[in-house]
Amino acid sequence: MLKFKVLGSGCTKCKSTAQLIEDNAQALGVDVSVEKVQDPAQIMAYSVMSTPAVVMDENVVFKGGVPSKDQVVSWLQSA
Numbered sequence: 001m002l003k004f005k006v007l008g009s010g011c012t013k014c015k016s017t018a019q020l021i022e023d024n025a026q027a028l029g030v031d032v033s034v035e036k037v038q039d040p041a042q043i044m045a046y047s048v049m050s051t052p053a054v055v056m057d058e059n060v061v062f063k064g065g066v067p068s069k070d071q072v073v074s075w076l077q078s079a
Helices: 012-028 040-045 071-079
Strands: 002-007 032-037 055-057 059-063
Touching: 002 012, 012 032, 012 071
Parallel strands: 002 032
Antiparallel strands: 002 055, 055 059
């Protein structure tokens, strides 16, 4: 199972990012967990200054906006 964290304030972009990961994982048949992290201290622990950001298996893979579908698919297929 791939573990994703979406770091952000809970804004629309953060929700869209989490949904994008979940939808594409389901379409590809990849088992994932998606956690939404809104606590500023936890977000800063990843040295992220612009959100939303995506953490995959404890590595920051994207920050500063909503990733493209192609980016999400590549993360899911790399595992």
